[in-house]
Amino acid sequence: MKLYVYEHCPFCIRARMIFGLKKVPVELxxxxxxxxxxxxxxxGRKVVPILQKEEGVYMPESxxxxxxxxxxxxxxxxxGECDPAIEAWCKENTRAVxxxxxPRFTRADFKELATPxxxxxxxxxxxxxFGDLDALMANSQTYIDTLSGALSNIEAYMSARNPVSITDFYLFPVLNSLTIVKGFPYTVPLRGYLDHISTSCNVPLFTDKAL
Structure with a gap:
């Protein structure tokens, strides 16, 4: 099987997670x-991720x-279903993330951005x-402050180290996007959660590309 992605895309991160979790070989x-x-x-449309199951048979939707x-x-x-509290948290905070x-994704080193x-x-x-990306960069501290407070509301979930569940397929791709932010103030629960899911699902964080 082959999975077509953008490296930065949260929906693509979601699709990649299952291959690592279930130890299913896949070509990216x-x-x-x-x-x-x-x-x-x-x-039939511009979308990622796309899974090529066999020659000529493709599946979209993460x-x-x-x-x-x-x-x-x-x-x-x-x-089952995503934890309602985590689902609500994601809906409320994804825009700030x-x-x-x-703006950092647009400037970072991703393969899908390899040409001008x-x-x-x-x-x-x-x-x-999203509007003016330079303005978003300039306002980074405001969003960091907002999210630092919001993240405290899900510290119990992040600290639990439960087996990977459907909830993590919604939460991790959002939180992983924060790893592109150089100097983001990781709490112990946040860092532990990111490392736990990244390792369990064999999906890299963006820390080496952070801006």
């Missing part, structure tokens, strides 16, 4: 930002990919979605 392919033709040829791979061994573990992460044209296409797409 990176689609360049600005390349609409490749995903459209595969699934949670569909998660559930498909999870059941391949006949013993699925990612079942992205206000920090998105690809980086420009991505930057323009995010300006359209």
């Amino acid at each position: 392919g990176v689609i360049m930002e600005g390349d609409a033709e490749t995903p459209t040829r595969m699934v 949670m569909d990919i998660v559930h498909y791979v999870d059941q391949l061994d006949g013993a699925p573990v990612i079942e 992205f206000n920090l992460a998105i 044209a690809a980086r420009e296409a991505y930057t323009q797409r995010e300006i359209k979605a």
Whole structure:
């Protein structure tokens, strides 16, 4: 199988998690930002992640990919519903996370941004979605302060070290985006949670690319 991704994309991180958790071999392919033709040829629209199950058979949608791979061994573990409190936390705070992460993603070293044209296409797409990226960078401390308070509300969950569950497929991709922020004030629960899920699912953090 081959999984087509953007390295920075939280939905792609979500899809990658199940392969590491279930120890299913997968080849990663990176689609360049600005390349609409490749995903459209595969699934009819510009979207990632995309799983190539076999030649000519493709599956989009991150949670569909998660559930498909999870059941391949006949013993699925990612079942049920996301913890309502964590789901609510993500809905309330994802925008603040992205206000920090998105301007840094546009400047960081990702394979999908390896050409000037690809980086420009991505930057323009995010300006359209988020507005002035330089202003977001300038306001970083405001978002850091907001999130530092919000993260305290889920410290019990992050500290529990439970087996990886469906809730983590929603929470980890959001929190992982914070690792692109150089100097973010990690608490012990946050750092422990990120390391726990990263190791359990064999998904790298962005700390080596942090800006």
